[in-house]
Amino acid sequence: MADELIRRAHEVAVVPRSSRSTQTIGFTAGVFHWSDLPARTQQEARHSTPVVAEQAVADGDVQQVGPELLQVLRAWRAHRDRVYVATAERTVVVGEHSLSGAGPWRHVDLSVHESDGTPQRRIGWVPAGVAGSPKDPSPAASGLGRDPAAPAAAPAHAAAARAWPFLPAAVRDGALRTVPVPVDWLGQLVQVAGSDRMPRSQKIVVLRRDERTALVIRATRELAPVPGSTVDEHVRALARADWLVEQVTYGLTPRPGLPSSRLGTLPDL
Incomplete structure (x- = not known):
């Protein structure tokens, strides 16, 4: 898959069709x-339906407020019927x-953001599409393109923006169509390693929400070390x-003045 070109006024922008590799981070x-x-927050957010996904991430920068340095923690929890x-x-x-x-x-x-119907779920295996992957025939995979950079984002969205390029391009594209301009964009990339420093698994969990739609993305992968292999x-x-x-x-229950966005069934990946 070749890189796409978007023509804008006075410039041509290259949109990488690969994803960023976790190898060097x-x-x-x-x-x-x-x-x-x-405890107050958890008590006010108690709800009986099953949890679909959740995430909590602290801002990378601290805020100076008078004599104090403040760190902000942003978290979300998605149930079957609300976020x-x-x-x-x-x-x-x-x-x-x-x-x-x-x-x-x-x-x-x-x-709290109530669902106005049954959430639609899609699940499937998606190639990583990183440069050098045999499943990615794009110029980027041959070393001719460039890895996608983290998109510019507000401070509250910075952690999700840093994790975003590691998702497969097809997932990112679909998310941008579903929630083009998010009010909430929260998430991160997490790795679990053993005592031998060998990574065992990675996951990217992200929420994108605007006033009409919330999208939860949960990407996971695991790989057991091959006996005799090095960490690298x-x-x-x-x-x-x-x-x-x-x-x-x-599809979220609209606030007064906003139309409903009740969803139809989505195809499988």
């Missing part, structure tokens, strides 16, 4: 969870190499492994 930041939110989006904050101190909390997380905000060889192999991609799309 580091995984050093700590991972947060919905359970890290304040919660929460924000919390805490005071932090700057250490030699990292930030550390100087107090508990404090509740800031919680919003296994990292390279995992970076080229296919993703199991699950997408759940919600």
Whole structure:
């Protein structure tokens, strides 16, 4: 698949059809969870239907508010019939190499977005499409193109923007058509490794939501190390492994003045 060209006024932009490889990136930041939110937030978001997916990620930058440095935690939880989006904050101190909390997380905000029908689910295996992958015949895969860069994003969306290029191009394209301009765009890329430093699995979990639609993307892949392989060889192999991609799309109950976006059935991947 060749790179696409989009003609704009006074310029030609190249849209990479590959995804970015995880082979050369580091995984050093700590991972947060919905359970890290304040008790008040979790209590107000208690709901009886099954959880489809959830995610929590802290902003990379801290905010100076008076004498305090504040870190913001953004989290979401999708049930079968609604989506919660929460924000919390805490005071932090700057250490030699990292930030550390100087107090508990404090509740800031919680919003709920009700589904106006049954969410539509799609699931299937999608090739990674990274440069050098035998399943990606594009110029980028031959070293003639370029990896996609993280798109420009507001600070609240920065973590999701950093994870975005690692999703297969077909998944990104579909998400942009479903939710072109998100109000909430939250998620991250996470890797799980063993004590031998060999990565075992990776996942990208993302929420894109506007006033009418919410889209949950959950891409996962696992690869057991081959006996005798080096860490570098296994990292390279995992970076080229296919993703199991699950997408759940919600038509949201409209606010006053907004039309409904009740969805039809979506085809399988």
